[in-house]
Amino acid sequence: xxxxxxxxxxxxxxxxxxxxxxxxxxxxxxxxxxxxxxxxxxxxxxxxxxxxxxxxxxxxxxxxxxxxxxxxxxxxxxxxxxxxxxxxxxxxxxxxxxxxxxxxxxxxxxxxxxxxxxxxxxxxxxxxxxxxxxxxxxxxxxxxxxxxxxxxxxxxxxxxxxxxxxxxxxxxxxxxxxxxxxxxxxxxxxxxxxxxxxxxxxxxxxxxxxxxxxxxxxxxxxxxxxxxxxxxxxxxxxxxxxxxxxxxxxxxxxxxxxxxxxxxxxxxxxxxxxxxxxxxxxxxxxxxxxxxxxxxxxxxxxxxxxxxxxxxxxxxxxxxxxxxxxxxxxxxxxxxxxxxxxxx
Numbered sequence: 001x002x003x004x005x006x007x008x009x010x011x012x013x014x015x016x017x018x019x020x021x022x023x024x025x026x027x028x029x030x031x032x033x034x035x036x037x038x039x040x041x042x043x044x045x046x047x048x049x050x051x052x053x054x055x056x057x058x059x060x061x062x063x064x065x066x067x068x069x070x071x072x073x074x075x076x077x078x079x080x081x082x083x084x085x086x087x088x089x090x091x092x093x094x095x096x097x098x099x100x101x102x103x104x105x106x107x108x109x110x111x112x113x114x115x116x117x118x119x120x121x122x123x124x125x126x127x128x129x130x131x132x133x134x135x136x137x138x139x140x141x142x143x144x145x146x147x148x149x150x151x152x153x154x155x156x157x158x159x160x161x162x163x164x165x166x167x168x169x170x171x172x173x174x175x176x177x178x179x180x181x182x183x184x185x186x187x188x189x190x191x192x193x194x195x196x197x198x199x200x201x202x203x204x205x206x207x208x209x210x211x212x213x214x215x216x217x218x219x220x221x222x223x224x225x226x227x228x229x230x231x232x233x234x235x236x237x238x239x240x241x242x243x244x245x246x247x248x249x250x251x252x253x254x255x256x257x258x259x260x261x262x263x264x265x266x267x268x269x270x271x272x273x274x275x276x277x278x279x280x281x282x283x284x285x286x287x288x289x290x291x292x293x294x295x296x297x298x299x300x301x302x303x304x305x306x307x308x309x310x311x312x313x314x315x316x317x318x319x320x321x322x323x324x325x326x327x328x329x330x331x332x333x334x335x336x337x338x339x340x341x342x343x344x
Contacts, residue, residue: 121150135231
């Protein structure tokens with residue numbers, strides 16, 4: 001095994017020290033570090049430690065879509081090269097070298113994608129993006145460096161406020177950027193020329209798993225006859241085939257569950273409108289009591305909703321125009337062919 005090596009702590013440390021590092025790359029790098037510390041003496045023991053570590057990583061975060069893609073890709077790489085091993089220690093060293101090489105080349109994927117996507121940004125166009133995506137921001141920055149003149153609408157992404165982060169990055173690059181409410185996508189869609197989103201994962205049928213709100217943007221874009229482009233590194237291609245929103249690994253019974261109201265809550269309303277703690281008096285005016293009770297319920301439900309609202313959604317392939325990847329510009333139907341090459 002790997003002794004006292006903590007793969008989850010290593011993973012979190014990598015993300016903390018390198019904010020621009022993506023989750024799947026951090027997962028692969030953590031597994032490479034595990035191999036360095038591995039004390040396994042047999043192939044079966046070694047493979048078991050890698051699988052256990054992968055499962056620990058997947059269980060350590062609420063949204064493990066892209067992390068799972070990295071773990072599964074690395075596991076496939078290990079098993080593919082585990083046959084006919086003459087020297088176990090030499091083979092482990094080879095895995096470490098190749099794993100580190102992959103991590104070093106991961107950044108190049110984003111630049112390749114950016115170069116492929118720049119021609120799709122036309123002079124005078126208006127682009128709608130969602131939340132924050134490193135590769136989307138890089139693509140737009142590259143377009144600006146190529147003297148393309150365009151403007152950007154970015155959704156706030158109220159759950160993570162990623163849109164605010166994107167706006168700062170793009171404005172620093174001299175790109176006119178306006179933050180809009182998540183609910184304002186339909187309002188601005190007639191002003192935009194294209195929609196551009198990142199990805200947490202690209203599934204087998206060419207569909208997209210991304211931050212919550214991507215699916216509704218795709219629906220609005222299709223209704224308005226606007227192209228909807230997705231941007232994703234090939235190491236985010238994941239072996240999933242969801243049929244709907246509730247078929248994702250992140251879904252559980254508490255997702256968007258109906259919270260029970262505290263019907264026994266009967267506060268005493270003071271003259272200044274405050275509530276006396278622990279009181280069950282009902283002598284206050286109905287309007288004040290109703291107002292304060294509603295406030296109490298809102299606060300309680302807001303706290304509960306933090307854990308019950310979904311982090312990601314699934315966009316079916318029929319809503320996606322093209323995918324920009326480091327493997328080339330693909331149609332959704334082309335993703336399955338690339339997955340076969342990656343995993344078989």
